[in-house]
Amino acid sequence: MxxxxxxxxxxxxxxxxxxxxxxxxxxxxxxxxxxxxxxxxxxxxxxxxxxxxxxxxxxxxxxxxxxxxxxxxxxxxxxxxxxxxxxxxxxxxxxxxxxxxxxxxxxxxxxxxxxxxxxxxxxxxxxxxxxxxxxxxxxxxxxxxxxxxxxxxxxxxxxxxxxxxxxxxFKLASLSELEISQLAQDFYEKLDQHAPPEEITPFLSLADNDFKMQFPSSTLHNHEEFNQWYKNAVNTFYDEIHAVKEMTVKCQADRADVNAIIHWEGSTWKAPNAYSKRVVADAQHSWEVVRSPDTFKPIYKSYIVHKLDFAPGSSKP
Structure with a gap:
C-alpha cells in the first residue's frame, strides 16, 4: 500500500x-x-x-x-x-x-x-x-x-x-489477486497524484533486462526512457483519473498474467485555447506481474496498453 x-x-x-x-x-x-x-x-x-x-x-x-x-x-x-x-x-x-x-x-x-x-x-x-x-x-x-x-x-x-x-x-505464498489489486490501486493513485518519478519506479521491474512498458505511441525499457515518458505525461495531462473496471488474473508460483480494462480520464490545455479538453477512454491492458526481490511486493515486469476505446465526445491526445 x-x-x-x-x-x-x-x-x-x-x-x-x-x-x-x-x-x-x-x-x-x-x-x-x-x-x-x-x-x-x-x-x-x-x-x-x-x-x-x-x-x-x-x-x-x-x-x-x-x-x-x-x-x-x-x-x-x-x-x-x-x-x-x-x-x-x-x-x-x-x-x-x-x-x-x-x-x-x-x-x-x-x-x-x-x-x-x-x-x-x-x-x-x-x-x-x-x-x-x-x-x-x-x-x-x-x-x-x-x-x-x-x-x-x-x-x-x-x-x-x-x-x-x-x-x-523460509517460503512466501504465491502471488494473489488481492496483492495485484492492491498493486494497481497504489500505482494508479501515484499516477493520478503526479507523484515524483522516484515514487513511481518502485512499482516497475526496471532492473530486468526484458522489462517492457508499451503504449500505442511508445515503448519503454529502462529508467531513462520511463522518466522521459513520465515527464512528458505529467506536463501534458492534469486532473487524471485511473480506475480498474475489469481484471482477470492467472497466478502461478512467482508470477501472474493479468488482463485488465482501465478507465482513464485526463484534461489537456494548449495556449491560446480558451478552454481545456477532456480525454475519456477505456484502455485494454495486459500485464506480467512478479514479486520484487527487494520488497517482496508485486511489481510490473511488463505493462502493455493495447488499445484505447474513446468515449463519445472525448478529445484524443
Whole structure:
C-alpha cells in the first residue's frame, strides 16, 4: 500500500511539528510466522538498513528482550538508542521509542501492527511518529526526506530478516489477486497524484533486462526512457483519473498474467485555447506481474496498453 503522511500541523516542516508517517503492506506470510521476527529484539533491529555498530545495552540490570530493553546504533552520523515499549504477541502490536532526544529527533515512536487476512497473508502497518530536533528548516527537510525514503523499505527488510534467519525453511505464498489489486490501486493513485518519478519506479521491474512498458505511441525499457515518458505525461495531462473496471488474473508460483480494462480520464490545455479538453477512454491492458526481490511486493515486469476505446465526445491526445 501507498505511503501516506498525516500532518498534525499546518506545515510538517514547522519547528516542533508532530509528524506521523504510515506504511501498509500485504505480506505473503502467515501472521504468527511473520510475528516471530520480533522474538529477539537485538537481532530484529540489526536487520534494518542505515544502521551500524548495533549493540544491546546490558548495564545497570537493563532487560535484554522485554519492555525497557535498549539497543544503540549509529544512524546518519548520530548515536541513537531504541527502547522496546512492548511486544503484544496476542494482539500483534509492537512498539518502541527513543528514551532521550537525539540530533535528529526530540521525540520518536514506532508502532507495528499485524492483521490476519488468511492462512497465507498478513496485513502489516508501520506508523512512525516524531518531532524533528533541528531549528534549521533545511535540516528538518533533509531529515524528513530521509525518513520517507527508509519507511517503505522496512516491511521488506523484516521479511528479508526472516529469509536470512530461516534459510531453506523460509517460503512466501504465491502471488494473489488481492496483492495485484492492491498493486494497481497504489500505482494508479501515484499516477493520478503526479507523484515524483522516484515514487513511481518502485512499482516497475526496471532492473530486468526484458522489462517492457508499451503504449500505442511508445515503448519503454529502462529508467531513462520511463522518466522521459513520465515527464512528458505529467506536463501534458492534469486532473487524471485511473480506475480498474475489469481484471482477470492467472497466478502461478512467482508470477501472474493479468488482463485488465482501465478507465482513464485526463484534461489537456494548449495556449491560446480558451478552454481545456477532456480525454475519456477505456484502455485494454495486459500485464506480467512478479514479486520484487527487494520488497517482496508485486511489481510490473511488463505493462502493455493495447488499445484505447474513446468515449463519445472525448478529445484524443
Amino acid at each position: 501507498a505511503l501516506t503522511t498525516e500532518l498534525k500541523t499546518r506545515d510538517e516542516l514547522d519547528f516542533g511539528a508532530w509528524i506521523s508517517l504510515n506504511n501498509v503492506q500485504i505480506v505473503p506470510l502467515e501472521i504468527n510466522y511473520f510475528w516471530s521476527a520480533f522474538d529477539n529484539y537485538l537481532e530484529f533491529l540489526t536487520g534494518f538498513s542505515g544502521r551500524t555498530n548495533v549493540e544491546l545495552e546490558t548495564d545497570a540490570g537493563k532487560p535484554t528482550n522485554s519492555p525497557g530493553a535498549i539497543v544503540r546504533f549509529d544512524f546518519q552520523g548520530s548515536l541513537v538508542r531504541d527502547r522496546l515499549l512492548y511486544n503484544d504477541r496476542q494482539n500483534y502490536v509492537w512498539k518502541m521509542d527513543i528514551p532521550e532526544a537525539t540530533n535528529l529527533f526530540t521525540l520518536y515512536i514506532v508502532t507495528i501492527t499485524a492483521q490476519k487476512i488468511d492462512d497465507n497473508y498478513t496485513k502489516v502497518s508501520i506508523t512512525v511518529e516524531f518531532v524533528l530536533q533541528s531549528q534549521n528548516r533545511e535540516e528538518r527537510a533533509q531529515a524528513l526526506q530521509t525518513l520517507k525514503a527508509y519507511l517503505p523499505k522496512r516491511i521488506g527488510e523484516i521479511i528479508k530478516f526472516l529469509q536470512h534467519r530461516d534459510g531453506q525453511g
